[in-house]
Amino acid sequence: MVVVMKERATEAQIDKVIARLIEMGMDVHRSSGATRTVLGVVGAHKIDPQLIGILDGVHEVLRITEPYKRASRAFKPDDTIVQLDDVRIGGDEVIVMAGPCSAETDEQVMASAAAVKRAGAKILRGGAFKPRSSPYSFQGLGEQGLQMLRRAADAHNLKLVSEVMDVSQIELIGKYCDIYQVGARNMQNYTLLRELGHVRKPVLLKRGISATIEEWLLSAEYILSGGNNDVILCERGIRTFETATRNTFDISAIPVVKKLSHLPIVADPSHGAGRRDMVAQLARAAVAAGADGLLIEVHPCPSEAWCDADQALAPDDFATLMARLDAVAGAVGRRLASASKERAAAVA
Ligand code: PEP
Ligand code: MN
Secondary structure (H helix, E strand, O other): OEEEEEOOOOOOHHHHHHHHHHOOOEEEEEOOOOOEEEEEEEEOOOOOOOHHOOOOEEEEEEEEOOOOOOOOOOOOOOOOOEEEOOOOOOOEEEEEEEEEOOOOOOHHHHHHHHHHHHOOOOOOOOOOOOOOOOOOOOOOOOOOHHHHHHHHHHHOOOOOEEEOOOOOHHHHHHOOOOOEEEEEHHOOOOOHHHHHHOOOOOEEEEOOOHHHOOHHHHHHHHHHOOOOOOOEEOOOOEEOOOOOOOEHHHHHOHHHHHHEOOOOEEEHHHHHHHHHHHHHHHHHHHHHHOOEEEEEOOOOOOHHHHOOOOOEOOHHHHHHHOOOHHHHHOOOOOOOOOOHHHHHHOOO
């Protein structure tokens, strides 16, 4: 439930309400808005709202009608910002995470990191554990891949996001990455989500291939309910009857999620399109729709990529995309994290 305090509620009154709720065994999240304080309340058992409604300073007590609680906008009206040093996901700036689908060689990872950094990305992406449709396809380099990715991220002052497929990999991947990625195929791996609720690193939660937005937010709830508040959602396209693109990129999911939840949402136009000639358009559309960031596959030699070769961008194409993105961000009141006027002028 949500406890809305009166506009002129005093700090002492707010503290008293919080103390009473904690005494009743509830978890409380306080949001202090410009005019009112709102308390998001969850717990294993139901409490009588009237017991709280009569306390001094309380304006009203509302039920959260959505099945997810902590992930809902009602529970926490202000946007969540996931912060990694100076990189803030969910704030004014649009943050770009880019790199290869998977780590292949030291040279390939290093060249990818150099290229995405040069173009303005803040976070290096790359998988060392790959969820492939076929058991005969390349499955990733494992720890060796993580080492390559970490070295390249450090060499170029980038943060690192990498996929975790199973509970048994959490500890190992945690030694190398800054953000855990949960792939589309694992969005409903509830054991994994529960464990990630106990880690102290952000989790990028991709939307399942055929998941509704409600199911996706319920998956986020698994992580949040374990005590990890740093969840970043990622729209990466869903499976529909359409075959012209690899997936159908659900642009409307972005404003829908923004309305329903306080969590940041980024978009992955690479997996959304599945073909490199459409990645830039979808990236611009996502930013225009309100995405807090992008996840884009970039490879020094796309046609030779060991996985997802059709959708990887060459470094030059990525740089062009980045230079043009700031204008889109500006049109919707945002800015690209590393936008540089010189870069934009270079491709204008
Ligand atoms: C990926 O990011 O390379 C990936 C496997 O994505 P998804 O889980 O969205 O298919
Ligand atoms: Mn991929």
